[in-house]
Amino acid sequence: MPAERILLVRHGNYNRKTEELNEEGQDQSAIAGETCLGMVGPDAVILSSTRLRAMQTAGIIADVLSMDRGSVLPSPRMGRFGEQELGIRNLDETIAIALHEAGFVQDDPFNLIVVTHQPLIDLARESVYKGPLTDFVSTANGQVFDYERGTWRNPDYRHHLALLENSKVEYDLKVLAQGTAGSESAD
Numbered sequence: 001m002p003a004e005r006i007l008l009v010r011h012g013n014y015n016r017k018t019e020e021l022n023e024e025g026q027d028q029s030a031i032a033g034e035t036c037l038g039m040v041g042p043d044a045v046i047l048s049s050t051r052l053r054a055m056q057t058a059g060i061i062a063d064v065l066s067m068d069r070g071s072v073l074p075s076p077r078m079g080r081f082g083e084q085e086l087g088i089r090n091l092d093e094t095i096a097i098a099l100h101e102a103g104f105v106q107d108d109p110f111n112l113i114v115v116t117h118q119p120l121i122d123l124a125r126e127s128v129y130k131g132p133l134t135d136f137v138s139t140a141n142g143q144v145f146d147y148e149r150g151t152w153r154n155p156d157y158r159h160h161l162a163l164l165e166n167s168k169v170e171y172d173l174k175v176l177a178q179g180t181a182g183s184e185s186a187d
Contacts, residue, residue: 003045003112006095006147007036008121009061013141014053021056028142029057033064035144040111046072047098048115049079057142058115073102078116091124092149114147121145 009032012025021029036044042065048058059069075098095114124147 003095003149004109005040005111006149007039007044007111007113008124008145008147009036009057009113009115010118010121010141010143010145011049011051011053011057011115012060014056019052021053021060025053025057025141026060029060030064032057032142032144033061036061036113037064039144039146040113042066044111044113045099045104045106046113046115047075047078047095047102047104048072049117050074050076051079051117054079054115054117058113061113061115073099073104075099075102077101078114078120091120091147 012021012028012032014021014025044065044067046058046062046065046067048054055072055074058072062069062072077094077098095112099112121143124145
C-alpha cells in the first residue's frame with residue numbers, strides 16, 4: 001500500500017569534513033521533526049538516505065516523534081542523486097522500491113517521512129510548480145516539503161545534471177581550498 005502522505009526533509013546543516021550535523025543542523029533537524037509531528041502526527045515511517053548527515057537528521061526526527069532511532073529505514077537509493085538523476089522518472093515508484101529494499105511491508109495506510117538531499121527536493125518542487133525553478137532556489141537545510149503523490153513529472157534532467165555538476169565542481173574546489181588552507185595553517 002502506498003503512503004498516504006509523503007514529507008520530504010532535507011538533512012540539517014553539517015560539517016563538510018566530518019559529515020556530522022553541527023549544532024545548527026541538530027536544531028534544524030529538531031524543528032523539522034516538530035514540523036513533521038504537526039503535519040503527520042507521531043505515527044509515521046521514516047526512510048532516510050544512508051549518508052551520515054541524513055541518518056543523524058532522521059534520528060533526531062525519530063526522537064521528536066518518540067520513535068526508536070532503530071526504526072529508521074536506511075536507503076542508499078535516497079542519497080545517490082548525482083548518479084541517479086536520469087533514473088528517477090517517477091518519485092513514487094523510487095520510494096516504493098526503496099521501502100521494499102529496506103524490508104518494509106505494510107498493508108495499512110501510513111505516513112512517510114523521507115530524509116534526503118537538496119537535488120531530490122528541488123526536483124520535487126519543480127514537479128509541483130510544473131517547470132524549472134528559474135533561479136534554482138536552494139532548499140534550506142532542515143526544510144520540510146509536503147510531496148503530493150502522483151505529481152512527479154519528468155523534469156529537464158539535463159538541466160539539473162549540469163547544475164549538479166557545476167555545484168559538485170564548486171564544492172570540490174572549496175574542499176580542496178579548505179584542505180590547502182588547513183595544511184598551511186597547521187605549519
